[in-house]
Amino acid sequence: MKKLNEKILRKESIIRKIQYDKEWFYSVEDITDYLKEDLTGIEYINLNVPTEYGLVNIPCATLEDIKRVLNKEPLQDFSSSVSRKKSL
Numbered sequence: 001m002k003k004l005n006e007k008i009l010r011k012e013s014i015i016r017k018i019q020y021d022k023e024w025f026y027s028v029e030d031i032t033d034y035l036k037e038d039l040t041g042i043e044y045i046n047l048n049v050p051t052e053y054g055l056v057n058i059p060c061a062t063l064e065d066i067k068r069v070l071n072k073e074p075l076q077d078f079s080s081s082v083s084r085k086k087s088l
Contacts, residue, residue, distance in 0.1 A: 009024075009031075014034065027049065028059045039070075044061040
């Protein structure tokens, strides 16, 4: 998995982004493609993001929301494997 760094994400031209209410929001679809990770269940809001075709309404999330989803999945696998060992 690629390391998430806000400075790098803001410079990355393939990731659509917008600053809204003093916070940066990134396209969930673009981040999914960039990281090659599943972000199912991420909390997002639809924002009008400027693109080459004009403003496009797309699902966006903050870096904190993205990290939360990425960090939650491995812990869920770990806790389920520990509980299986106890039941044996």
